[in-house]
Amino acid sequence: MSDRNGPELALEALLAQDFVDESHMKAFAHALKLDDSYFDYQGDAASPPIAGTPIINHPNHTRIRKVSALSDFAPINLKVKRRSKKRKQHDKRSDYLFLFLRWPLLFFIFLFIMAEFGLYVIIRQLVNTKEWISACMWRGRKGRLRKNLRSARNYDQWKEAAIILDEYLDFQEWKKTDEDPFYDWKLVRKVKRSLRGLRDSNDVRGCLGVLETCIRSNFAGVESSRLYSETFLGTKDLIESYFDELERSLMFIRETPELSVDEKRRFFKSANTNLGISALCLSGGASFGYYHFGVVKAFLDAGLLPRVITGTSAGGLIAALVCTRTDEELKILLVPGLAKRITACEEPFNVWFKRFWQTGARFDSVTWAKKSSFFTRGSMTFKEAYTRTGRILNISVIPADRHSPTKLLNYMTAPDTVIWSAILASAAVPGILNPVVLMQKLKDGSIVPWSWGSRFKDGSLRVDIPIQALNQYFNVTHPVVSQVNPHVHLFFFASRGSAGKPVAHRKGKGWRGNFLLSAGEQWLKHELTKNFKVIRDLELLPQLLGQDWSSVFLQRFEGAVTIWPRTRLMDWFRILTDPDPIELERMIRVGESVTWPKLHMVENRARIEKQILLGRQIVHKVLKNKSRNDPRQFLLQKTIQIPVLSTPAQPSVMRTPSLSGSDSVPLSVDTDAEAAFARASPLYRRDHGPKNSSPGRQSDKDTRHRKWAAGTVVDEANVGGGGLAVPASLSVTSNDPPGFLARIRDKSISNLTLPSFSFEHGPSRYETSPDNRPETHWSSESSSDGYSLYEAS
Numbered sequence: 001m002s003d004r005n006g007p008e009l010a011l012e013a014l015l016a017q018d019f020v021d022e023s024h025m026k027a028f029a030h031a032l033k034l035d036d037s038y039f040d041y042q043g044d045a046a047s048p049p050i051a052g053t054p055i056i057n058h059p060n061h062t063r064i065r066k067v068s069a070l071s072d073f074a075p076i077n078l079k080v081k082r083r084s085k086k087r088k089q090h091d092k093r094s095d096y097l098f099l100f101l102r103w104p105l106l107f108f109i110f111l112f113i114m115a116e117f118g119l120y121v122i123i124r125q126l127v128n129t130k131e132w133i134s135a136c137m138w139r140g141r142k143g144r145l146r147k148n149l150r151s152a153r154n155y156d157q158w159k160e161a162a163i164i165l166d167e168y169l170d171f172q173e174w175k176k177t178d179e180d181p182f183y184d185w186k187l188v189r190k191v192k193r194s195l196r197g198l199r200d201s202n203d204v205r206g207c208l209g210v211l212e213t214c215i216r217s218n219f220a221g222v223e224s225s226r227l228y229s230e231t232f233l234g235t236k237d238l239i240e241s242y243f244d245e246l247e248r249s250l251m252f253i254r255e256t257p258e259l260s261v262d263e264k265r266r267f268f269k270s271a272n273t274n275l276g277i278s279a280l281c282l283s284g285g286a287s288f289g290y291y292h293f294g295v296v297k298a299f300l301d302a303g304l305l306p307r308v309i310t311g312t313s314a315g316g317l318i319a320a321l322v323c324t325r326t327d328e329e330l331k332i333l334l335v336p337g338l339a340k341r342i343t344a345c346e347e348p349f350n351v352w353f354k355r356f357w358q359t360g361a362r363f364d365s366v367t368w369a370k371k372s373s374f375f376t377r378g379s380m381t382f383k384e385a386y387t388r389t390g391r392i393l394n395i396s397v398i399p400a401d402r403h404s405p406t407k408l409l410n411y412m413t414a415p416d417t418v419i420w421s422a423i424l425a426s427a428a429v430p431g432i433l434n435p436v437v438l439m440q441k442l443k444d445g446s447i448v449p450w451s452w453g454s455r456f457k458d459g460s461l462r463v464d465i466p467i468q469a470l471n472q473y474f475n476v477t478h479p480v481v482s483q484v485n486p487h488v489h490l491f492f493f494a495s496r497g498s499a500g501k502p503v504a505h506r507k508g509k510g511w512r513g514n515f516l517l518s519a520g521e522q523w524l525k526h527e528l529t530k531n532f533k534v535i536r537d538l539e540l541l542p543q544l545l546g547q548d549w550s551s552v553f554l555q556r557f558e559g560a561v562t563i564w565p566r567t568r569l570m571d572w573f574r575i576l577t578d579p580d581p582i583e584l585e586r587m588i589r590v591g592e593s594v595t596w597p598k599l600h601m602v603e604n605r606a607r608i609e610k611q612i613l614l615g616r617q618i619v620h621k622v623l624k625n626k627s628r629n630d631p632r633q634f635l636l637q638k639t640i641q642i643p644v645l646s647t648p649a650q651p652s653v654m655r656t657p658s659l660s661g662s663d664s665v666p667l668s669v670d671t672d673a674e675a676a677f678a679r680a681s682p683l684y685r686r687d688h689g690p691k692n693s694s695p696g697r698q699s700d701k702d703t704r705h706r707k708w709a710a711g712t713v714v715d716e717a718n719v720g721g722g723g724l725a726v727p728a729s730l731s732v733t734s735n736d737p738p739g740f741l742a743r744i745r746d747k748s749i750s751n752l753t754l755p756s757f758s759f760e761h762g763p764s765r766y767e768t769s770p771d772n773r774p775e776t777h778w779s780s781e782s783s784s785d786g787y788s789l790y791e792a793s
Contacts, residue, residue: 008337010332014332014333015337015338015341017374019373019377019378019379021373021379024439024446027439027447028366028437028439028447029366031437031449032365032366032437034449106535106540106541109534109535109540113532116527116528120521120524120528123513123521124493126517131512131513145164146165148161149165154301155298155301155302155592158593162233162597163233166234171231174230175231176237177236178236178238180227182224182226183222183227183236185220185236187220192238194206195211195214195246196245198210199248204253204259207249207252207253208259208267210249211249211253212267212271214246215271215275222242222243223560223605225560227239228600229497229500229502231500232501233597235600239604243604246608250271250608250612250615251611253267254614254615254618261619261622261623264619268612268615268619271615272612273670273671276478277306277308277669278306278479278602278605278609279309279476279478279480280295280305280319280482281470281479281559282295282310282319282482283312283313283464283484283488283557284312284313284427284458284485285485286576287571287574287575287578288314288565289313289314290318290579290584290587291565291567291587291590291591292314292318293318293334294587294595295565295591296591297334297588297591298592298596298599300327300330300331302603304599304602305322306606307666308470308476309392309393309394310465310470311394312463312465313458314484315482315484316396316427317375317427320385320393320395320419320420321375322391323386323393324375324377324380325377325389334588335588336581336585337581339581339584341374341375342584343371344368344578345363345576346578360430360434361431363432368424368427369420369421369424372420376423379418381416381418382409382411382417382422383411383415385419386666387666392669393410394408394410394473395410395419395423395426396464397456397457398456398458398462398463399454399455399457400435400454406469408466408469408473410473416450417440418440418441421436421437421439425438425456425457425458426458428456428458429457429458432576435457436457437450437455437456438456461551461552464485464555465483465555465556465557465559467556473674475669475670478560478605480560480561481557481561481563482591483557483563483564484567486567488553491528492562493512493521493525495521496511496512498597499561499597499601500598501597528553529553561598561602563595564594620667
C-alpha cells in the first residue's frame, strides 16, 4: 500500500510547495507603476545619487539634489532661454499616391488571401478524406497491427508494434538496400569500412583523422528526414551501422592510452564544435502549449532530453519547469495531477472583463507572477537554474519598442534575471497581458528592474523559434521543435510523409492524397506567404494594438525535427482555458504519441553527442585532478579561508550529464560566446565594477540599484507627510576579497591568494560547490544591457 501511494505522496509534496516571495512581488508591482522618466534619471551614470538624499516616492516628482556653486560669480541653475523651434512633420508616408492606394490595395490583397485560404482548406479536407478512406481499408491483421501501434502506452510498446508493422508491409527490404538519392551512400560506406578497419588494426592516428573528417552536422545527408519517412521505425541499415561504428570509434579514441590528454582535449573540443548540439524548442500557443508536457515526457522517459531548451510564451512556462527541476522531480510532476497548479485562467468573466476594459489586458501581471513562481521555483535566476540542473534555459522576448531587436535571455545574456519575469514578458501578447519589466536579483536577494526598467513582450511576435541566436550562443545545429501555434498548425503538411509516419498508401512511396492535391497545397501555401510579404514590404498593414503583426506569419517555425501535436476543434474554444486533470492527461498522451515516431532520428544524433560529451568530461576530470597536485593549489588550500554563507539546505542536484565523483558545475557547451563569458571579457564581464572602485565600496550602478530597492518598496505607514520616504542606508559592506596588490602589501602569507584559473570554461575551482552556493550570490551588474560598455572596457 505504501509503495503504491509513494509517487502520489511525492507529487502532493511537490505540488504543495510555495515559492512566492511577497517582497519580490511588491517590488515587481511597484516597478510596473513607474514610468520611463524615473528610470531615465536613475540610469544616468553622469549624476550618481548622493547617499542620504531623500527620494520622492512618486514617479512624477524629481529627487531633491544637493548643488553648490563653483564660485561667487558662478550662478546656480542658470536659466537659459531657448528659441522655440518649429515642429516639422516628418511623415515617411507623405506620398499622396500611397495614401490614396493603401487601403484599396490592402483590401484586394486580403480578398486574394481569403480566396486562397478557402481553396487551401478544401484541398486539405480532400486529402484527409482520401487518407481516411485508405485507412478504412486496413482490415484484418494489417488493421490490428495499426491499432496496436496507436494504442501503445509507452515508447517500448510503440517500437515493438512499429517493427512488426514494418515487417508486415515489407519495409525491411527498403532498409537493406544501400542506394538512395537522398544521401551519399557510397561515401558513407567508405567511411564505415575505414573506421572499422582502422579500429581493428589499432591505428589510433588513422582513426582520429577519419573522425575529424566525418564528424559534421548532416554528414553525407545521413540526418535527412526523408530517410526516416519511409518506415515506421528506423532508416537504412547502412546508416544504422554507420552510427554504430561512429559511436564505437569515439569510445576507442576516448579509452586509448596512445593519445595524450592534450590531444584528446583538442580532438573532442573540435568534434563538439564541428558537430554542434541539439536543442529542444517549445513554441507558444496559449493553452495549446500544454501539449508540450507530453513531448517533454517522451524525451525524458527515453533519456534524450537535450541540455539546451528554449521556450516562448506558453512554451517558456514549460521550459522553465523543465530547467529548474531535476529528472527525478520531473518524472513525478509530469502527470495529470499537475493540473492543480495550472490556474492562470481561473478568474470569472466579470473580473477579467472589467480589467480588460480598464487596462486593455485580460490578465494581471502580478497575479500571473505569483502563479508562475511554482514553475520557476520562486525567484530563481537563469544562472541558478543552470547551476542546479545543468540545463540551459532560453526565453525569447522583444522590447516594447517596435524597432528594438529580439532578445534571447539565458544564463549568459541575463544570468541574474528572474525567470518568472521573463516568462511574463514572453507571454505579454497585446490584449492578453501588458508589457512588463524584467526583474534582476541582487546579491542581498532583493530584486530590481533590469535594463533601466524597459518593458518587454511576447517574443513569438517576431521570433518564435530563435534558431539563429541558439546557434550563435550554444552552437545549436540540430533544433528539435515542438510547434503548437494555432495559426501555424493549420499549414503543416508533409506531402511525402514525415519521420516515423510514412504515407498511408502505396507502401509509403506516394504523395499524400495524390500528386495533384499535394502540388496544389504547396502552391497555395507559397502564394499565401508571397501576399503576406507584399503587405509587409509595402507597409500596408496598420499598427493594431501597438504591434506590427506582419511578421507573425513570416517566421521560420520548423527545425531539423519538427513535432506537431494533433489538436482538436474543441481546443480552439478552450484556447484561454485551464485544463483539468482529465484534459491534461489527454494532452500528455497526444504529445507522447506524436513524439515517439521522431525519437529514433533524434537518438542516432544524440548517441554521437553523448560520446563527445563523455570524452570532454573525462578530459576535464583528468586535467582537474592534475591541477590539484599543483604546489600553488596546495598553498592556496592551506592559506585561504573561503567564507561560507549560511543558507537553507539545498536539495540534491542533478547535472546533465554527470560523472561519478564530479563536484564541478555543469560542463559548458564550449562555444566562443561561452568562452568569452567565462573569461570575463568586456562584452560578458560579470562581478566587475568600475576600475576605480575600492574594496568595501560599491559601484555607482550597484548603489543606484540598491537605492531603488530601498526607496521604492516602502510601507505607506512609514512614509512621512508629502509622500517622502527616507531610504535605508545604501552603503553595504562588500564580502569580496581585496585586490591582489593590496594583499601583497599586507606582507602576510595567510592573506595571499593566487588568481584563479581553470582548464574549462567554468567558474573557478576555488569557489564553493553548487550545493553550498546560496541562490542570492549573484552580481547586480551581470545583465549585459544593464551597464555601459565604457565601464567594462
